[in-house]
Amino acid sequence: LNAIHKLEPVFWLLFGGGGFVAAFFLPGFLIGVGLLAPLGLMESGLGYDRVLSLATSPVGRVFLISMLSLILWHCAHHMRHVIMDLGGASTAALAAYLSYGSALVGTLVTFGLVLSL
Amino acid sequence: VSASEAQVAEPTRTSPARPPAGYPFAFPRYRNYVLFGATSFFMLIGVVVLLFGIAALGRGPEAWEGYLASLGSPLGLLLTVVVLVNTLYFAVRFGWVGRKIAGARLMGFPVAPPVPLEVHGLLLPGGFAFVWLLVVLVLGGVMP
Numbered sequence: 001l002n003a004i005h006k007l008e009p010v011f012w013l014l015f016g017g018g019g020f021v022a023a024f025f026l027p028g029f030l031i032g033v034g035l036l037a038p039l040g041l042m043e044s045g046l047g048y049d050r051v052l053s054l055a056t057s058p059v060g061r062v063f064l065i066s067m068l069s070l071i072l073w074h075c076a077h078h079m080r081h082v083i084m085d086l087g088g089a090s091t092a093a094l095a096a097y098l099s100y101g102s103a104l105v106g107t108l109v110t111f112g113l114v115l116s117l
Numbered sequence: 118v119s120a121s122e123a124q125v126a127e128p129t130r131t132s133p134a135r136p137p138a139g140y141p142f143a144f145p146r147y148r149n150y151v152l153f154g155a156t157s158f159f160m161l162i163g164v165v166v167l168l169f170g171i172a173a174l175g176r177g178p179e180a181w182e183g184y185l186a187s188l189g190s191p192l193g194l195l196l197t198v199v200v201l202v203n204t205l206y207f208a209v210r211f212g213w214v215g216r217k218i219a220g221a222r223l224m225g226f227p228v229a230p231p232v233p234l235e236v237h238g239l240l241l242p243g244g245f246a247f248v249w250l251l252v253v254l255v256l257g258g259v260m261p
Contacts, residue, residue, distance in 0.1 A: 023208035028252025034197030038189025045258030048178040078157035113171045
């Protein structure tokens with residue numbers, strides 16, 4: 001856990017940045033992709049060709065990787081503390097490695113998926 | 118051995134950390150804190166759903182259409198609504214708490230917010246909501 005504690009400022013930075021990114025962008029994506037598109041209200045905007053061209057533009061790739069990765073690290077840090085709050089100090093190591101490990105794997109998956117488009 | 122050397126040799130004993138009485142659900146303050154933390158679990162699900170979308174995008178037009186169709190199923194819509202409600206709660210509370218972040222400093226002294234704290238607390242959630250609208254307009258093709 002010493003290594004985790006030494007990296008705490010980095011995790012806090014990712015947590016804060018991810019929180020802002022999540023608050024600014026995630027609801028818009030959930031409303032657009034998850035609600036309006038399945039209801040047939042986004043046909044002109046979320047057609048395959050347009051979405052692919054948005055997602056594969058340089059700005060689109062950087063945006064997607066940054067947004068999704070930062071939110072993952074935000075969630076990891078927040079969940080680590082929820083687990084510790086509810087489970088007690090004995091869960092500290094498990095919570096840290098599980099949360100940050102998942103965020104690291106998720107970040108690598110995000111890079112892989114976006115760059116392979 | 119001097120008294121100060123003895124203090125250095127023997128670390129201060131502290132009692133183990135323990136949750137306050139009534140934690141986590143007995144009082145609104147505790148309950149809101151735990152709920153705020155729990156939103157991260159649902160936001161994580163939201164990110165995973167979007168990652169499935171990117172994966173479908175990479176597999177071609179039919180996979181993308183299938184992805185949107187799966188989101189349109191009753192289960193998909195329910196999942197989206199649950200994730201969205203949690204994300205909105207997170208965003209509003211995140212912005213509301215943000216009003217207490219120290220503002221600008223002038224010559225080393227903090228500057229009072231230009232508007233009352235209650236109004237100040239609405240600025241960030243208002244800004245978030247404006248960006249949500251922009252994102253929906255861009256995704257919908259109304260804006261480039």
